[in-house]
Amino acid sequence: MSSLTPTQRIEGARLDGLRITSSTEGAVIPRLYGRMRIGGNIIWATDFREETKTTTQGGRQGRRGGKVKTTEYLYYASFAVALCEGPITGIERIWADGMPMDLSGVTWRWYPGDEAQMADPFIVARMGAENTPAYRGTAYVVFEELALSTYGNRLPQLSFEVFRPVADPDTAEGLTRAVTMIPASGEFTYATGGIRKSSSGATQAENLNALPDISDMVVALDRLQAMAPAVESVSLVVAWFGDDLSAGSCKLRPGVEVTAKSTMPVGWSVNGVDRANAFLVSRDDQDRPVYGGTPADLSVVQAIRR
Numbered sequence: 001m002s003s004l005t006p007t008q009r010i011e012g013a014r015l016d017g018l019r020i021t022s023s024t025e026g027a028v029i030p031r032l033y034g035r036m037r038i039g040g041n042i043i044w045a046t047d048f049r050e051e052t053k054t055t056t057q058g059g060r061q062g063r064r065g066g067k068v069k070t071t072e073y074l075y076y077a078s079f080a081v082a083l084c085e086g087p088i089t090g091i092e093r094i095w096a097d098g099m100p101m102d103l104s105g106v107t108w109r110w111y112p113g114d115e116a117q118m119a120d121p122f123i124v125a126r127m128g129a130e131n132t133p134a135y136r137g138t139a140y141v142v143f144e145e146l147a148l149s150t151y152g153n154r155l156p157q158l159s160f161e162v163f164r165p166v167a168d169p170d171t172a173e174g175l176t177r178a179v180t181m182i183p184a185s186g187e188f189t190y191a192t193g194g195i196r197k198s199s200s201g202a203t204q205a206e207n208l209n210a211l212p213d214i215s216d217m218v219v220a221l222d223r224l225q226a227m228a229p230a231v232e233s234v235s236l237v238v239a240w241f242g243d244d245l246s247a248g249s250c251k252l253r254p255g256v257e258v259t260a261k262s263t264m265p266v267g268w269s270v271n272g273v274d275r276a277n278a279f280l281v282s283r284d285d286q287d288r289p290v291y292g293g294t295p296a297d298l299s300v301v302q303a304i305r306r
Contacts, residue, residue, distance in 0.1 A: 040081035086113015090226030096156035113139030163226035184237035185292030191299035254294035255279040
């Protein structure tokens with residue numbers, strides 16, 4: 001009987017046109033100072049690219065009913081968003097429809113908006129060199145083939161965390177040449193690679209608090225460079241722990257927050273002392289550490305190299 005049943009066809013939503021978030025001719029180019037979250041104005045975009053994905057279910061021997069073919073339409077868009085007057089020193093986070101945007105797998109580039117920047121190669125390939133401006137003096141971002149399925153097959157409302165310090169000779173950003181890095185404690189606070197701990201079969205990030213796939217140390221250094229571009233050196237402070245207020249009797253030792261913890265891909269070790277044999281930092285009345293542990297040697301080396 002199934003051979004006599006016609007195939008059912010289900011088609012997903014399909015776009016007849018692409019409505020971009022904002023593209024206004026003659027819009028004011030904003031000027032910002034320090035760090036600010038701003039939107040943008042779309043200055044270039046391609047037609048969306050449509051991709052079809054068809055899956056078939058049913059119709060096998062022993063099952064009733066005919067086949068069901070489902071067709072999905074996937075859309076991709078390439079576009080450029082002007083941000084503000086340049087030059088800027090960095091872009092940190094991006095939000096799409098008010099939520100932090102997952103940039104893994106997304107091809108995007110940003111241009112600082114200086115007077116020497118060149119035209120984007122992707123736009124040049126589409127429009128030709130003679131038809132592609134470099135937008136000198138304007139900081140902007142280019143997205144290539146951004147998948148729109150996550151955003152309901154439309155361009156999301158985008159906003160960007162932009163850094164544009166006033167690095168003049170009479171400002172703090174322009175005068176600062178060296179900084180001291182704290183907090184000095186935290187077992188993997190200086191690690192530039194991701195560290196995770198395992199507990200009850202689940203894993204949890206140790207040093208990925210600011211961004212999901214970039215360590216806190218890398219984020220801190222990138223933001224320092226973006227906000228104070230004149231800085232040339234960073235001094236690392238590493239905390240060891242003493243057991244007596246009298247200098248003559250005090251022993252200095254590396255400490256840990258807990259004596260039993262499994263971390264990946266490396267374990268904690270300082271000066272040849274492993275976690276099980278390390279000093280345990282002070283606890284509160286609920287047996288929680290009141291201070292972070294000594295940064296692992298590996299994390300300090302990673303920070304220096306970075």
